[in-house]
Amino acid sequence: MKRGLYLALSVFLLASLCVQLSAQTPAAQDSLSYRQQLDKLLPLAQSGTRNADLFYNLGVCYYELGQPGKSILYFLRALNIDSSHVQARENIAYIQSLHPSDVQAPRRPFLLQLLLNIYDFFSLNRLALVLLILGLFCTLSAQWLMHYPPEKEHGLPVLVLSILLIFFLITGGTLLLKNHRQRHNPKAVVMREGAPVNSAPSNGKALQYLSEGTILQIKQSSNGWSQVILADGFSGWIADAQLERVVPLKKPAEK
Amino acid sequence: MVVNRFRLWLLVPFLLAGALGAQALKVSSYVAEDQITLSDQLQVVLEISSDSRLQIDAPPALKIPFFSYRNMRNSSSSEMNIFNGSMSRSYTLSYTYFYNPQKKGKFSIPGFQFRIDKRLYTTPPMQVEVVDMPSSRAPQYNFNPYVDPYGADYFGRNRSAGESLILCQLQTPAVFVGEPAIASYYLYTNQMVESFSTEMEKDYEGYGKSNFEQPANLQYERVTYKGERYQRALIKRIVLYPQVSGRLQVPTLTGMVQFSGTYSFLNKSVDSQPAWLDVRALPGGKPAGYTGAVGNFSVSQSFSESKITQGDALICTIKISGKGNFSQFTAPAFPSLAKFQVSEPSVQDKLANPIEGTRLIYYTLLPQETGDFQIPGLSFSWFNTATGSYSSFQGQPQQLAVKPSNVLSYFSGLLQSDRPMTMNPLLARSVYPKYRNFSASFWFWLVFAGCLASLAVSGWLTLERRLRRLDPNAYAQKTANRILNKYLHKATEAAAAMSPEFYTLADSGLIDYLVKKFGVSRGLATQELLAELEGKVPAPLVAQVGEFLELCQKARYMPGGGEAAPLMDALAKLRQLVQAFSRNRTLTFASKNGGGKDKSPLSVNESNGGEKP
Numbered sequence: 108m109k110r111g112l113y114l115a116l117s118v119f120l121l122a123s124l125c126v127q128l129s130a131q132t133p134a135a136q137d138s139l140s141y142r143q144q145l146d147k148l149l150p151l152a153q154s155g156t157r158n159a160d161l162f163y164n165l166g167v168c169y170y171e172l173g174q175p176g177k178s179i180l181y182f183l184r185a186l187n188i189d190s191s192h193v194q195a196r197e198n199i200a201y202i203q204s205l206h207p208s209d210v211q212a213p214r215r216p217f218l219l220q221l222l223l224n225i226y227d228f229f230s231l232n233r234l235a236l237v238l239l240i241l242g243l244f245c246t247l248s249a250q251w252l253m254h255y256p257p258e259k260e261h262g263l264p265v266l267v268l269s270i271l272l273i274f275f276l277i278t279g280g281t282l283l284l285k286n287h288r289q290r291h292n293p294k295a296v297v298m299r300e301g302a303p304v305n306s307a308p309s310n311g312k313a314l315q316y317l318s319e320g321t322i323l324q325i326k327q328s329s330n331g332w333s334q335v336i337l338a339d340g341f342s343g344w345i346a347d348a349q350l351e352r353v354v355p356l357k358k359p360a361e362k
Numbered sequence: 363m364v365v366n367r368f369r370l371w372l373l374v375p376f377l378l379a380g381a382l383g384a385q386a387l388k389v390s391s392y393v394a395e396d397q398i399t400l401s402d403q404l405q406v407v408l409e410i411s412s413d414s415r416l417q418i419d420a421p422p423a424l425k426i427p428f429f430s431y432r433n434m435r436n437s438s439s440s441e442m443n444i445f446n447g448s449m450s451r452s453y454t455l456s457y458t459y460f461y462n463p464q465k466k467g468k469f470s471i472p473g474f475q476f477r478i479d480k481r482l483y484t485t486p487p488m489q490v491e492v493v494d495m496p497s498s499r500a501p502q503y504n505f506n507p508y509v510d511p512y513g514a515d516y517f518g519r520n521r522s523a524g525e526s527l528i529l530c531q532l533q534t535p536a537v538f539v540g541e542p543a544i545a546s547y548y549l550y551t552n553q554m555v556e557s558f559s560t561e562m563e564k565d566y567e568g569y570g571k572s573n574f575e576q577p578a579n580l581q582y583e584r585v586t587y588k589g590e591r592y593q594r595a596l597i598k599r600i601v602l603y604p605q606v607s608g609r610l611q612v613p614t615l616t617g618m619v620q621f622s623g624t625y626s627f628l629n630k631s632v633d634s635q636p637a638w639l640d641v642r643a644l645p646g647g648k649p650a651g652y653t654g655a656v657g658n659f660s661v662s663q664s665f666s667e668s669k670i671t672q673g674d675a676l677i678c679t680i681k682i683s684g685k686g687n688f689s690q691f692t693a694p695a696f697p698s699l700a701k702f703q704v705s706e707p708s709v710q711d712k713l714a715n716p717i718e719g720t721r722l723i724y725y726t727l728l729p730q731e732t733g734d735f736q737i738p739g740l741s742f743s744w745f746n747t748a749t750g751s752y753s754s755f756q757g758q759p760q761q762l763a764v765k766p767s768n769v770l771s772y773f774s775g776l777l778q779s780d781r782p783m784t785m786n787p788l789l790a791r792s793v794y795p796k797y798r799n800f801s802a803s804f805w806f807w808l809v810f811a812g813c814l815a816s817l818a819v820s821g822w823l824t825l826e827r828r829l830r831r832l833d834p835n836a837y838a839q840k841t842a843n844r845i846l847n848k849y850l851h852k853a854t855e856a857a858a859a860m861s862p863e864f865y866t867l868a869d870s871g872l873i874d875y876l877v878k879k880f881g882v883s884r885g886l887a888t889q890e891l892l893a894e895l896e897g898k899v900p901a902p903l904v905a906q907v908g909e910f911l912e913l914c915q916k917a918r919y920m921p922g923g924g925e926a927a928p929l930m931d932a933l934a935k936l937r938q939l940v941q942a943f944s945r946n947r948t949l950t951f952a953s954k955n956g957g958g959k960d961k962s963p964l965s966v967n968e969s970n971g972g973e974k975p
């Protein structure tokens with residue numbers, strides 16, 4: 108049993124490592140300027156290539172070219188694909204630290220933050236691999252239980268199967284949740300400096316002015332306006348032209 | 363009625379208190395200059411005006427991308443107006459935030475946002491442009507009135523008699539190019555000055571400048587100047603960064619002194635007296651990598667780790683402490699390093715004033731391969747004003763072991779939230795494969811399907827075993843049916859169709875079954891077959907097989923062999939026989955020659971146990 112556990116863990120880590128390293132090359136970064144890098148990478152992204160490292164590099168280029176809004180947007184897109192992309196997360200925190208007057212989320216309790224870090228650590232593909240391994244273990248333990256000698260006490264295999272099933276269900280639920288969030292990510296980024304947040308769509312009174320790169324959650328959209336929630340819980344309406352969504356809306360023809 | 367009147371009067375004090383307590387606040391913000399050079403300082407001014415005295419905390423400084431925050435100065439002023447015989451007074455708090463630009467370009471500065479008495483105040487965003495070379499335009503210096511000190515001898519004097527002048531005093535009369543020089547502007551007066559306001563600051567060629575100190579109030583001290591007694595107050599202190607050698611004229615400050623006349627206020631414009639700064643050129647032989655730092659510095663270098671795992675970052679920190687032109691030099695470039703990604707340097711200043719303090723420069727290094735590496739030390743050169751020569755710092759190289767990722771390194775980032783904040787560099791990738799969602803892949807669901815299939819097979823086997831253990835008869839019946847279906851399928855169908863072919867098919871099917879089950883030879887005569895079966899199955903069962911085969915042979919040639927009753931009887935016997943084989947038990951037919959299938963109770967003689975069902 109112990110050997111099996113070690114074996115499965117090794118398989119998982121190896122597979123995960125392979126996925127991460129598959130795109131890496133030992134070649135050093137070429138010496139193109141950020142503008143040239145951007146010109147090289149942007150067509151790839153526009154052609155529909157979804158890759159966390161591609162989005163990350165686009166974010167770095169945009170930042171170095173003085174566009175923090177676009178930069179944060181692409182870092183968020185990288186995180187949307189791979190929530191464990193540490194560099195993208197750190198770069199967002201770095202850019203936000205340059206704007207302490209911006210709306211900041213309240214500091215979370217330690218344990219909650221730890222749980223969220225663990226949630227982020229398990230990206231969608233890592234979760235899928237964990238789920239697969241747990242599924243295999245559940246199958247093995249169910250087989251063990253079914254072929255267990257009938258005259259013996261069944262407590263141990265039942266306990267093992269129950270624990271594995273609980274983990275399997277939790278992982279499966281998280282995978283479903285992450286999958287849904289990846290496809291329907293409600294986050295958006297303010298693209299223009301001083302974007303007003305109004306009390307109502309179109310003719311509402313400006314309640315607050317947001318700086319470029321502020322991250323928002325979109326609650327609902329109608330007629331070119333979106334109801335947004337800021338990190339501190341403040342809610343208001345902002346024109347869609349001021350925003351760019353992490354997951355772009357599909358055009359009617361694509362629907 | 364009396365009660366109602368009493369209530370009305372009770373409301374009056376509350377209404378009055380509300381009206382008095384409500385402060386009419388005006389909030390505005392602006393940049394002192396909308397175009398500055400890289401050597402200038404950005405001044406963002408926030409003004410809060412009210413008709414009553416304000417006691418509030420300074421709003422936090424804005425963080426502006428590509429500008430590093432330096433310090434903040436605050437001042438207050440009050441203004442009294444008499445208009446149409448009525449007097450009004452307004453109080454203004456002014457906060458000036460100083461920033462150093464880091465890049466050229468046009469920038470947008472977010473507006474202020476703060477609360478006073480639970481009310482939110484915001485100001486609109488501002489724009490500023492940072493250009494490369496210092497411009498020679500006249501500065502737009504903001505109007506900052508100062509409250510004069512009301513001395514003990516205020517009354518009973520001729521208020522306008524005497525003299526007021528502005529003197530510029532240099533801390534050091536001679537400096538090197540790039541060495542910061544502090545110029546202090548003092549108001550010298552022996553008049554009863556009521557207020558002073560700076561009106562203009564005229565700049566000259568050859569230097570950049572930044573604010574060093576600007577007191578909120580004029581603090582007078584008694585001094586003697588040219589044999590005369592004066593009161594002196596510091597107006598402001600600036601830092602000059604000479605860019606060329608020679609004799610440079612320091613900026614001229616123009617201010618308006620206001621003092622009370624007999625019946626009205628008297629204003630007098632005062633210019634600061636010319637002052638000159640001798641600037642010496644830097645000696646030749648600049649070391650390689652000299653970035654323009656001039657001052658008296660101590661430099662150190664440190665690395666965050668000596669062992670890291672692949673995927674983790676190494677932080678190299680350069681600490682520059684001392685006194686010098688911090689805003690005039692850039693971070694040294696990190697030496698080129700193969701197999702590492704090196705970030706742009708991130709500068710963090712902890713300065714007590716624009717020319718004194720500590721600068722931290724962070725470099726983030728991401729290893730691309732595992733192995734042992736030697737990270738070269740950084741070199742930093744500056745002109746040491748204490749010695750009058752160039753000084754260099756060469757950091758010690760660092761041995762770094764980059765190990766492959768392991769189980770622990772996968773989780774190493776979960777608790778790291780307070781690492782030095784720098785912008786991580788570009789990742790070296792030659793290809794960007796399309797993202798594949800594992801959970802939407804075919805193989806992912808194939809593995810699960812395999813698991814489910816294996817569970818189904820195991821479950822079926824477990825149920826079989828359970829049935830065999832708990833209800834052997836039911837199991838035997840089930841097995842017999844299965845054997846019948848498998849080996850005597852056609853015979854069973856013939857029996858159902860009341861065909862005399864049943865006996866032929868039953869005969870061959872039974873022999874086929876015995877061949878497969880017990881390995882007896884095909885094509886044997888009945889007696890030879892029975893002889894071969896002996897020893898493999900109990901003797902009574904052999905006898906019953908013989909009996910059934912004989913029945914089949916007889917029925918094939920017997921008239922009326924295809925009738926329903928004997929046919930169904932024969933089928934029941936066949937089933938019982940196969941059932942007995944599956945249980946490996948002997949059985950005898952209660953009625954040898956007749957009876958329906960339900961009328962032939964099974965009587966079993968245990969050959970291997972004596973247990974009765």
